[in-house]
Amino acid sequence: MTSTGVLTGLEAGMAELSTPTRVYVAAGRFTEPDPDLPELAARIRTLLAGVAADEAWRRFLPGYAPPSVPEIRAALEPVETHGAAAFLAGVAAVDLLWPDHLHLPVEAAARAAERVVSLLGPEASWWTNHDAGCGAVNRLTPLFDSLLAGTDGEHFALALQIADD
Structure with missing residues (x-):
């Protein structure tokens, strides 16, 4: 598949995983030569800035500025590729605070x-702000948030669910 085909597929797949004011997504192609984790963290920072600018969350985030790229990098933990699709579907479908509440049908989110994971391929690297070792979440906002970010070194896909109790 061409790079343009991958990008088109990623954008469409991520759009299916988005829900207004709860699950924010981004997909794209890096413009930098040899992009790596710092460039991915920069795209995450841009997504966080978009959430902070959203009228639905502005009142919950007064004075919030997204963490710096190094701070975002430090908050990220690797996710095995074989677990990325289930994690991504969970970020998109299952509410952070009320797991019985679904933002999307589980089957549609899983598909x-x-x-998305298939388009990025088996060699993609995936990152989250969850520390699997202790179950903690390295928050990127002062609210409840859950992030999954993936890249094949040319393209990226980001999903962030945000909630406030």
């Missing part, structure tokens, strides 16, 4: 997440 879209499988396509």
